Amino acid sequence: MLVTGGAGFIGSNFLLRMAPRYPKVLFVNLDSLTYAGNLMNLAPVEKAENYFFVHGDISDRNIVRNLFREYAFSTIVHFAAESHVDRSVQSPLSFVETNVLGTATLLEEARAAWNPDEFETGRYRFHHVSTDEVYGSLGPEGLFSETTPYDPRSPYSASKASADHFARAWGQTYGLPVVVSNCSNNYGPRQFPEKLVPLVIVRAMKENEIPIYGKGENIRDWLFVADHCEALETILLSGADGETYGVGGETCRTNLELVHFVLDRVDRALNRPEGASRALVSLVKDRPGHDYRYAMDTSKVRRELGWRPRHDLLQGIDATIAWYLENEEWLKAVLDESWRRWYNEQYVART
Numbered sequence: 001m002l003v004t005g006g007a008g009f010i011g012s013n014f015l016l017r018m019a020p021r022y023p024k025v026l027f028v029n030l031d032s033l034t035y036a037g038n039l040m041n042l043a044p045v046e047k048a049e050n051y052f053f054v055h056g057d058i059s060d061r062n063i064v065r066n067l068f069r070e071y072a073f074s075t076i077v078h079f080a081a082e083s084h085v086d087r088s089v090q091s092p093l094s095f096v097e098t099n100v101l102g103t104a105t106l107l108e109e110a111r112a113a114w115n116p117d118e119f120e121t122g123r124y125r126f127h128h129v130s131t132d133e134v135y136g137s138l139g140p141e142g143l144f145s146e147t148t149p150y151d152p153r154s155p156y157s158a159s160k161a162s163a164d165h166f167a168r169a170w171g172q173t174y175g176l177p178v179v180v181s182n183c184s185n186n187y188g189p190r191q192f193p194e195k196l197v198p199l200v201i202v203r204a205m206k207e208n209e210i211p212i213y214g215k216g217e218n219i220r221d222w223l224f225v226a227d228h229c230e231a232l233e234t235i236l237l238s239g240a241d242g243e244t245y246g247v248g249g250e251t252c253r254t255n256l257e258l259v260h261f262v263l264d265r266v267d268r269a270l271n272r273p274e275g276a277s278r279a280l281v282s283l284v285k286d287r288p289g290h291d292y293r294y295a296m297d298t299s300k301v302r303r304e305l306g307w308r309p310r311h312d313l314l315q316g317i318d319a320t321i322a323w324y325l326e327n328e329e330w331l332k333a334v335l336d337e338s339w340r341r342w343y344n345e346q347y348v349a350r351t
């Protein structure tokens with residue numbers, strides 16, 4: 001199995017789940033190690049016989065082609081992406097390069113490597129991991145579903161939407177066995193602390209100010225990362241080629257509600273007076289094109305594949321806070337990039 005972007009947040013959680021569960025599957029992790037990826041995330045599987053890391057860019061055709069030749073992948077789970085909306089507003093073209101060109105490169109190299117006579121036998125699967133942000137912004141009512149028309153509004157969501165279209169086009173045009181999953185906002189261990197939940201936890205730990213866009217009224221649907229990884233495993237095992245699956249936590253909160261909830265749980269974990277950390281919140285000028293509401297209808301994946309989230313917000317947030325409190329070394333190492341030295345000392349120097 002080729003896993004792209006496995007050193008990032010969701011990819012690493014996926015590999016840590018899957019490698020021990022499937023010892024006969026070789027997991028090859030292709031990651032270019034941008035600021036968002038680090039190999040400390042994968043320390044528990046680093047020495048596993050069925051895990052192998054390759055440093056490289058998904059848009060590099062030669063690397064991808066050589067990997068297909070060397071490992072004869074039958075499955076691709078494609079996480080690699082530029083994933084932060086704020087960064088996409090600042091520098092959109094890197095999103096086009098990785099999310100659009102990178103995805104098309106993987107699709108094309110899979111098509112070149114795989115035998116079309118076996119496209120319908122269940123031998124191969126290209127799973128493209130995407131987001132509910134491709135559907136645009138909801139008003140006060142309604143849910144996104146697999147048939148909602150695309151309406152991306154940020155460079156990030158436009159690049160993911162484009163990648164989804166390419167994935168489906170390779171399915172329609174060439175018969176490539178493609179599956180797309182569109183998931184709502186994830187949170188959990190190993191998320192780079194620019195994203196809302198870890199940002200709030202880390203700033204609250206340090207008693208730093210916590211900036212929130214606008215009035216904090218934007219609504220998101222939150223899913224614990226372990227539940228997303230379980231959904232991906234379920235879709236890989238039981239999902240049908242050519243299908244799209246909407247995945248979400250059905251746990252919608254305004255940003256301010258979520259931030260207050262996280263802060264109150266941090267206060268509890270750190271034995272601070274109840275509500276003390278709420279004073280750290282400061283409302284700042286809104287981001288351009290900030291979508292109002294996302295909410296995913298997950299009835300298809302529940303009904304057809306029997307998946308449902310196992311963690312409610314309280315369980316997920318408490319587990320996430322506990323992880324960040326126990327992993328200050330990780331936090332420092334990803335922020336100052338000293339994880340690279342740590343990795344070399346731990347692994348490279350000894351081999």
Ligand SMILES: NC(=O)c1ccc[n+]([C@@H]2O[C@H](COP(=O)([O-])OP(=O)(O)OC[C@H]3O[C@@H](n4cnc5c(N)ncnc54)[C@H](O)[C@@H]3O)[C@@H](O)[C@H]2O)c1
Pocket residue numbers: 004005006007008009010011030031032033034035036037038056057058059078079080081082083084098102129130131132160182183184185186187191192
């Ligand atoms: N985080 C969420 O809430 C969420 C929700 C739904 C869908 N998704 C999607 O899930 C996927 C993973 O998201 P994440 O939050 O783990 O992202 P992340 O930013 O934490 O990790 C992305 C990983 O991809 C790697 N990468 C980036 N560009 C690359 C390139 N050109 N070649 C190879 N590797 C490259 C990075 O080094 C990093 O390890 C993305 O496709 C994202 O769009 C994320």
